[in-house]
Amino acid sequence: MKITVFGGSGFLGSHICDKLSEAGHNVTIVDLHPSPWLRPDQTMLTGNILEEETVRKAIDGADMVFNYAGIADIGEANNRPVDTARINVLGNVMILEACRKAGVKRYVFASSLYVYGKSGGFYRCSKQACELYIENYQAMHNLPYTILRYGSLYGPRSDRRNAINRFVYEALSTGGITYYGAPTALREYVHVDDASAATLAVLAPEFENQNIIISGNQPMRVSDLFKMIGEMLGKELVINYQNDPNSGHYQVTPYAFMPKVGRKLVPPLTVDLGQGILRVMEEEHKEIHPELASEGGYLVATDD
Numbered sequence: 001m002k003i004t005v006f007g008g009s010g011f012l013g014s015h016i017c018d019k020l021s022e023a024g025h026n027v028t029i030v031d032l033h034p035s036p037w038l039r040p041d042q043t044m045l046t047g048n049i050l051e052e053e054t055v056r057k058a059i060d061g062a063d064m065v066f067n068y069a070g071i072a073d074i075g076e077a078n079n080r081p082v083d084t085a086r087i088n089v090l091g092n093v094m095i096l097e098a099c100r101k102a103g104v105k106r107y108v109f110a111s112s113l114y115v116y117g118k119s120g121g122f123y124r125c126s127k128q129a130c131e132l133y134i135e136n137y138q139a140m141h142n143l144p145y146t147i148l149r150y151g152s153l154y155g156p157r158s159d160r161r162n163a164i165n166r167f168v169y170e171a172l173s174t175g176g177i178t179y180y181g182a183p184t185a186l187r188e189y190v191h192v193d194d195a196s197a198a199t200l201a202v203l204a205p206e207f208e209n210q211n212i213i214i215s216g217n218q219p220m221r222v223s224d225l226f227k228m229i230g231e232m233l234g235k236e237l238v239i240n241y242q243n244d245p246n247s248g249h250y251q252v253t254p255y256a257f258m259p260k261v262g263r264k265l266v267p268p269l270t271v272d273l274g275q276g277i278l279r280v281m282e283e284e285h286k287e288i289h290p291e292l293a294s295e296g297g298y299l300v301a302t303d304d
C-alpha cells in the first residue's frame with residue numbers, strides 16, 4: 001500500500017515508518033525536519049502540515065494517511081496553547097479535508113489516553129477536538145479512520161522530554177530525580193517497539209472506524225519505577241517529589257466518563273520494562289560519556 005506519514009521524522013512516527021516499510025508498504029514521510037532515520041526505500045518531503053499545497057501533494061495517490069505530527073509534550077502544549085490549537089487541531093482538519101477530497105481509504109491518528117480524563121491540559125483539549133473532527137468526517141463524509149490512543153511510550157530515538165529518558169538521564173548525571181507529581185502516580189509504560197508493532201496490526205480491515213488503546217501491561221507506581229532505576233544503577237537515588245497539582249499529569253488513572261469506548265490492543269510479545277529501561281540507560285550513558293566505548297561488554301576509554 002502507498003502510505004503517507006505526517007510527523008514521520010519524530011520519535012513514534014519514525015518507528016511506525018520502519019514497521020510499515022519492513023511490511024512492504026511504500027512510505028512517504030512529511031515533516032518539518034528531514035528524518036535522521038530515513039531508509040533508502042522511503043520518500044522524504046520536508047514541509048508544514050499547515051500548508052495546503054504541501055498536504056495535497058503529499059496525499060496524492062496515497063491509500064492510507066497517518067498523522068503523527070504536532071506538539072506531543074504536555075508542558076509545551078500548556079506553554080503554547082495557540083500553536084497547539086493551530087498545529088494539532090487545525091493541522092489535523094487540513095489533513096482530513098485533503099484526505100476527503102483525495103478519497104483516501106483510511107486516516108490513522110495518534111491520539112492519547114489523556115482524552116479520557118480531566119488532566120493533560122491543552123494537550124488533552126487538542127486531542128479531544130481532533131477525535132471529534134475525525135469521527136465527524138467519517139459520519140458526514142464517510143472517511144474511514146482508526147484512532148489510536150497511546151499510553152506513556154519510551155525507548156530509542158526519544159529525547160529528554162520523554163519521562164523515562166529524563167528520569168534515567170537525571171539519575172545518571174545527578175544521582176537524583178525530580179518528579180512533578182506524587183510517588184503514588186500509576187503508569188503503564190509501553191515500549192515504542194511494541195506500540196509500533198501494534199500500530200501495524202491496525203491496518204487490518206476490522207480496525208476501520210475503531211478507537212483503539214495502545215498502552216503497556218505492567219502497571220507501576222512511579223516510586224517503584226525510581227526504585228528499579230536506582231537498583232539497576234546500584235545507587236540510592238534522591239527523589240524530589242513536587243506534588244504539583246498543575247503539572248497536568250494524572251495520578252492513578254486517566255479514565256473518567258467518556259461516551260466513546262476504546263478497545264485495548266495488546267501485542268503478543270512485549271518488551272519487558274526492566275530490560276527496556278536498561279537499553280535507555282546504555283544510550284544515555286553513551287551520550288553523557290562519548291569518550292567511553294563498549295568492548296566485549298566492558299566500557300573502555302577510546303584512544304583519540
Ligand SMILES: NC(=O)c1ccc[n+]([C@@H]2O[C@H](COP(=O)([O-])OP(=O)(O)OC[C@H]3O[C@@H](n4cnc5c(N)ncnc54)[C@H](O)[C@@H]3O)[C@@H](O)[C@H]2O)c1
Nearest residue numbers: 007009010011012031032048049069070072110112150153
Ligand atoms: N510519545 C508519547 O508518549 C505519545 C503518547 C501518546 C500520543 N503521542 C502522539 O504521537 C504523536 C507523535 O509523538 P512523538 O512522541 O513522536 O513526538 P515528536 O515530537 O517526536 O514527533 C512529532 C513530529 O511532528 C513534526 N511536526 C511538528 N509540527 C509539524 C508541522 N507543523 N508540520 C509538519 N511536521 C510537524 C515534528 O518535526 C516531529 O518530527 C503526537 O501526535 C503525540 O501527541 C505520543
